[in-house]
Amino acid sequence: MAMDGYKGFLGLLVSALLVGFLSVIFTLVWVLHYREGLGWDGTALQFNWHPVLTVTGFVFIQGLAIIVYRLPWTWKCSKLLMKSIHAGLNTVAAILAIIALVAVFENRRALNLPNMYSLHSWIGVTAVALYVLQLVLGFCIFLLPWAPLSLRAIVMPIHVYSGLFLFGTVIMTILMGITEKLFSGQTTPAYNTFSPEGIFTNTLGLLIVLFGALIFWIVTRPQWKRPKEPDASILQSNGGTAEGMEGVTMSLGGNADKSDAEINSDVATRKRNFGLDDTGQRSTM
């Protein structure tokens, strides 16, 4: 599968996976080694699921969901399959984020602590709610077959922007969570003595920012975009009209950086280019 700068892509992808995986490991080491461990009993052991699940689901899995269309070896897979994987990963991330919220609310109720007073909680709960909304709207508009093409074309730039903005917001929220935990004075020795826990947890924060930086770079390189589907008339022969329209729709929708007028002229261009291979078509974007 031809791709501009394939080696560069692969290097960044492997780095992102490594940094994301390391973030999850660091979070586990943090709660198991520096904190009380894991459990589901209302104590700090239950709270500790909160960082583990948010870093695993809301950062690592959400990050993978964002770049899944960009893996060149999936470009021969149907768009429907890739959309299902994108939606599936985001659903897993949403479920883990919700369990992470339950863990902290139950822990605070058991300890009779007040809830929802911090900026971390305000932004975090809003982010989970908007993430679920994004998931439901995305499912209805892009995965179910009956949304009109024009609606998909209008919503796609908003979907892309909201998704990336929510991903950034989640990273911000986690950095506030780390800060909150380390400043609420529960570490021994104190955070301001450069305690091993403080340095370790700061490093976790840096890893999460680095993971975000890599995902943002990968997802904003135009040359690594999934190529447009072949013209609808090709797909109709092997997938029926619905599948064919699907292909065209997502090609349109995928052009998050084009206005409606440009999309229309682009369809015309694509029709003229009928018969070019994927790589050839990509250069018309």
Next chain:
Amino acid sequence: MAMDGYKGFLGLLVSALLVGFLSVIFTLVWVLHYREGLGWDGTALQFNWHPVLTVTGFVFIQGLAIIVYRLPWTWKCSKLLMKSIHAGLNTVAAILAIIALVAVFENRRALNLPNMYSLHSWIGVTAVALYVLQLVLGFCIFLLPWAPLSLRAIVMPIHVYSGLFLFGTVIMTILMGITEKLFSGQTTPAYNTFSPEGIFTNTLGLLIVLFGALIFWIVTRPQWKRPKEPDASILQSNGGTAEGMEGVTMSLGGNADKSDAEINSDVATRKRNFGLDDTGQRSTM
């Protein structure tokens, strides 16, 4: 000056200015009403310049610097003028950010407090250093006339990405700073009792996130991009060769979402379209 969705642009621009201005006002009210006020004497009064200068310079002014090319009434101004304004605003932001660092370091030295142990400080100092690096490199590569066009074309996508990433990182850092301040237990009544100061400062955090969201939306809409300069041969007649090359260079550089090959074919396209007005040219992007 014709622009797709001009009213929408104007609405978002006014909202961004309002929210950014409100963020600065909220920060001033915070330090003047809820905290000790402002001064330069090593005490908390000096520390308080830290939030005021970071929100004013590193958020509001940096945000303006990011979108300055998108103001349609500047599209008739020369690219050199706009680049100077962009660089100038970023220089002001950098100077305010550095003074903000001096304020907090001098305050902590006067109080004999340890420095640089928090995630906020690690990321914040790194962000200031990288921001200055971005400014110096941007000045040498895009504003000084002698950088080769090929270098500008290669660096532009990195410059755009780094700039937006740093802007996001600064917002993250400020949210950590708010969290740090409110959790270090200096508020009366306590933060977790939904104190007026807590709610007010959380609201400031939300305003800053909203400002970031508006700037990111405005700067990522392709239809609001500054139109390409007319072909170099036009400019040569009224600006000499150097000015003409300038125009072409920045048109190339401005296509942060195009590969080199696409840029080259694009130049050819533009040459064919010679004579179209700005708006007509834009639709070829």
